[in-house]
Amino acid sequence: MSQEFDFVVIGSGPGGYVCAIRAAQLGLRTAIIERYGRLGGTCLNVGCIPSKALLQSSEHYHQAKHKFAKHGIDLAEVKLNLAQMMARKDEVVENLTSGIAGLMKKNKITHFEGHGSFVSAKEIAVKNGEETQTITGKTIVIATGSKPVELPFLPHDKKDIVSSTEALAFDAVPKHLVVVGGGVIGLEMGSVWLRLGAKVTVVEFMDRVLPPMDKDISKEMRKVLKKQGMAFNLSTGVTGVERAEDGTLIVKAKDKKDREVVLEADKVLVAVGRRPYTQGLGLENIGIETDKRGFIPVDDHLRTSVEGVYAIGDVIGGLMLAHKAEEEGVAVAEMAAGKPGHVNYNLVPNVVYTWPEVASVGKTEDELKEAGVAYNAGKFFFRANSRARCVDESDGFIKFLADKETDRLLGAHMVGPSVSELIQEAAVVMEFMGSSEDLARTCHGHPTLSETVKEAALAVDGRQIHS
Known part of the structure; x- marks a missing residue:
């Protein structure tokens, strides 16, 4: 016999776990489903948190190496211990994900580990290895997040041609890192490795970095990062990568005037955006169709086309930000409890954690x-x-x-x-x-x-x- 809940959340990223906590606070019997071994989703495990930990550590290294002397602090020699830097990053992630698990227990939220998929509009099958159990929910929230976009002509090998996930865990500082995409992720991860000693070149298809932001911001950031040593090829699109006999990656691109650009690198970070993650969710079993970009359509109240099923966060598009997902999670939980819920999308702050x-x-x-x-x-x-x-x-x-x-x-x-x-x-x-x-x-x-x-x-x- 399946376990019954008032409120079930699929996915434990910032949107999902915050949604579950708010629902539990409002007296709803709540469950959360997470396919991976640790709670927290992309943000806590391979996104916001580890990247910010590395940004902070790399900035400390840069300050010690290049700025302390100006403050009258003379250091004989500054050495990079990359293994320790990565260990600290992992410790931060472990502490925070453990904290989320503690919040689940504190709020009496039942945690199911496994892959959740719809059997019907009220039933979710949770598969963990060879075992499958079914749970039911009066309200079900899809909060499954997103994955990095992989370009067909630039497939990830997860070693030398990588997404942001792998770029968080290089075991050595690249000699030359080519970053495909001058958006938030590209500039943040490029900044990490630039500070640690890599040559970094950003290739961006648009005519400026951080394209959605105010033009003055884009102009200033390019100027500042260029002063720091970051190189830019704007209005340029990558067409492919070849590997030379010595293992060097040959990155080929063309600019808007159809001139060929060739860059040699040992690592290539593809940072051209993220796509919604709905694989194996069983949406077809309940009649939910995604749009042409793979996002789940919702109305102004975050309701899908199926009664009692909501969706929040990256999986519905818009600003793909953790704090936007959190606000949506709170709104859905409050609406499910009969209270008004609202998100002011005009006032969601956007932040880039470069320096x-x-x-x-x-x-x-x-x-x-x-x-x-x-x-x-x-x-x-x-x-x-x-x-x-x-x-x-x-x-x-x-x-x-x-x-x-x-x-x-x-x-x-x-x-x-x-x-x-x-x-x-x-x-x-x-x-x-x-x-x-x-x-x-x-x-x-x-x-x-x-x-x-x-x-x-x-x-x-x-x-x-x-x-």
Whole structure:
């Protein structure tokens, strides 16, 4: 006889486990299904968390090697212990995934290990090895996430031609890493290995890095990363890779003028996006059809075409971000418990954890122009901020876009130190439909990086003090 639950979540990434916890908090008898041995999904195991751990460690190494002397700290010799760096990364992942398991127990959520697939709209078969058990749920949430896109002419061999998963675990620093794709993952992983001593070349089909972001952000990041040593081939598409007799990878590409570009590398990272993961989910058994890109269609309430079945996170498309999936998970759980649930997709922050960091929320200038919205822009550079000078991190700026008539804040775009934290101040103001004047009139501590937020808000009206 199958076990019965009020609420069943398939997938334990940030969207899935947060969804399950919120459902349990609301009194629903909840189960979560995860096919892998550890909870946490891509984000905790082979995505957000391990990459940020390596970004932090590699930045420490870079600081010690190139910047400590300027602060009066002389080190005789700085050595890289890559094995220890990887061990620390793995320890961070293990601690956090264990913490998720603890949260499941604390909230009395039943954890099923195995591959879940639909038998019917209310029944899920969970296969673990040779054993299969069936559970039922009044509400079922698909939170199965995504996988890296693999190009047909550039298949992964998981050793030299790799996805971000393998790039998190190289056993040696590449001599030359070619990164196919100048988006978030490409720049983050490229930054890790650049800091550790690799030559890094980014090949991007579009005419700028971070294409979806505000153009000023893209321009600034290319300038800063180029100064750090990263090379770029923009408006260039990779056509294939050959292997020379000595094992060298010959990366072939063409630019927009049809000129051939040839690069020699020992590692190639393919970072051209992610695709929804629905393999073996049994959607055909309940009549759910994916769209042409493989995403599961949902309505404004995250409902699929089948009553009682919801989907959240990467598997439904949109911004493929962990925190967006979390918000969707909370919304679904609350709706299942008879409460209102809502996600404001206009105010999901987007962050790139290079150094300097990148962060944005709201509309870009191009989006406002396309929509015919009149706006004022204010920009303030970190080089004019006293705290940025003290910590010797003065690259970048903060830019605000505000409605020309009402002054309502419409967009915030940042490049600079710790902007992954500073962006939240703008997000809160925008959530409450605040104005640039609201930020400008708020007293900020001195000396802090956050004063750059205040100055950029003042600059919307041409009133910045320190520039």
